[in-house]
Amino acid sequence: MTAADRQDGARRPRVIVTTDPELDDLNSMLRLVLYSNEIDLAGLIYSSSQFHWAGDPAAGVEPHRWPPAGARGHIDQAVDAYEQAWDNLRVHDARYPSPEHLRALVKQGNILTKGDTDQETDGSRLIEDVLLDGDDRQVFVQAWGGTNTIARALLSIEERAKRAGTWEDTYRTVVARTVITSFGKQDQTWDEYIRPHWPELELREVATLAWGYFARLVVRDEDQVYLTPEWMAEHVSGVGPIGSAYRVWGDGLQMAAGFDDEDYFGIAGKTKDELEALGYRVWCPVFPPGAWISEGDSSNFAMHIDNGLRNWEGPHFGGWGGRQAPSPSDPHEWVSGLAHDSLPEGMAPVETPFGTTVNDYAAARWLGAFQRDLATRLRWSVTPRFEDANHAPALTVEPGVDLSGAAGERVEVTLHASDPDGDAVALTAWEYREAGSCEGSATVELSGATLAIGIPADARAGDAIHVIVEAVDDAPVPSTSYARVVIRVA
CATH class of the missing domain: 2.60.40.10 (Immunoglobulins)
Structure with missing residues (x-):
């Protein structure tokens, strides 16, 4: 490693991802590996949430919307696709880590139930080790699902530090270098454990409509094209192993085996009424086959991409991951929904299906550039000569x-x-x-x-x-x- 490499590594944000097996997590994970040259990834961890858990037979807990035993999880699927594209990607940027390096970061966290923190796991121990490893860089620990595996790591840190009589110093060290980002609080562990025991730990809540299932409500008219079946087929789902793994409407795939009344995204050619007649709870509008579905958790890591916007330096900075404003109820929490950028002429806040009025322009204003950049990187993944692709x-x-x-x-x-x-x-x-x-x-x-x-x-x-x-x-x-x-x- 050269001195320039060391300097670059010191500048790039250090990131740990915890994630549940929602289809948008797969799509976000596929985008994330394409940006693994820009971000210092320190962990990729399976975790549960209120929407997905693996089940605990010993406790009589059935799996809920979790892939069957033996199936490749969405993190592994993304790394598998990345491995097929890596030789091409490193032609365009030598910083792309090896597939073996990424595989070493993949761990199973706390997955048995919603809010599972009962036992230490490989995933929670990885988080604990990184937060205490002596590296003075800031660590961004991301909850794409629940915060429970993060909570388990913090609980282990607290327990060991109190036994050793070093709790006060350890608390200060962890708080000084740790930022948690989350797309919603998808289980009870933030409120029940993390905030009461770690009252000064910074949270950046990055939930946004612009990258979720309801993106079309807030995206500018000129950017709607980037969500269409035609654009997706040409620039994403039809481009190489990473693009072909990306979930689009009507692709025939499921998140888990068996009937799931919320998972109708893979079904093509059915109207809302027809889907409801089949027993589905149609909570998100239906779009044509091949259209963009969701990438909700990309707002977690988009702020850490080294594109010149310096989004990670301050939650109020704004960038591809949106922008956050101080929470009125917690001095150490920043919230996306309160950060309103001035809307362009002709745009207005939207009334969502949840009965709330939203101005999500702080995130939506960047969607076109971020989608075009995704298309460029996917083209790298199938282009073995530098001069044959754009940069x-x-x-x-x-x-x-x-x-x-x-x-x-x-x-x-x-x-x-x-x-x-x-x-x-x-x-x-x-x-x-x-x-x-x-x-x-x-x-x-x-x-x-x-x-x-x-x-x-x-x-x-x-x-x-x-x-x-x-x-x-x-x-x-x-x-x-x-x-x-x-x-x-x-």
Whole structure:
């Protein structure tokens, strides 16, 4: 490993994933392995939730929506597909880890029942080991399902530390370096154990409609194309082993064996009424065969992709994983549903099937770019020569992306954009007001490679201004790179 590799590894976010076998978890896992070059993965762990558990015969608990014994779990399915594509992927980025490395991260966590924390598991021990391994980088522990395996790891840490008389120091160490992200609290363990025993542990709640089963309610009109059967067939489900493993409407597949009245996504050619006549509880609208279904848990790891948006640095920053705002009831929790970005003209908050009004633009505004990037990486997976595929532009900012200036001052930076494929690159820049803290608007002027940012005259000391620079190539499926310039008011 070179010095540059070590520096890159130190910069990339460290991530542990816990996940249940929902079909959207499979789709998110397939996307995740395509971004394993950007994220320092430290664990891939099966866990239960209120929607899926493996069952415990000794306790008389039947399995619920869990794949039968001996079946390949969704994490293993994703790594299997990745293994077939790895030789091609590493042509396009040598940082892609080996399939063997990813397999070593796959562990079984607490899966027997909803909220299972009774015993230590390989998965809970992995989490415990990472949180205590002495690496000073922040660890993002993600709950794509329930938080129970995470809770079991924290319980083991607490029990051992109290026996050793080191609880206070251990608590401070874990709290200082750990962030939990979750798509909803899908079991009782957050409320019953984690928050009462770890009151200062940071939680980023990343639930969003934009990447879930109801995405079409909040996605911009111009981005709806990325969910259609035609686009999915050409750019996702028809592209290589990873794309072919991706779940789409009417694909004939099930999450678990036997009848499941909530799992009608694999059935093609049936209307809502026809599905209900067959005994299904149609809780999500029906779409044409081949259409996008859901990737709900991608908002967990999308914030950690090193695309220049620096989304993981602060929950309020915003990016491909959406944006979070402080919870009014918990000083250490951040919530996606409270972070509203200003909607474009013609868009309005939507009334959901759950009786709530939602403005999910903080996540939905990025969907087109993230989908196009997925298409690009899937094309890498079937393209053995670098020059035969597209790659995102390189974008740097001189003198840097973290600057300071006084109220009323004009701050200038120079942008350097290039494209590894020789494509033309278009630059745009805009103030991300919701991510900043100034009451007034900054002026943003882009002239060639010079970006001038005017700090409002009434800006207060300590205010922050966030300006997003986008570099888009002119490939048939354009790729986007970003730079986030943050100016602190002196």
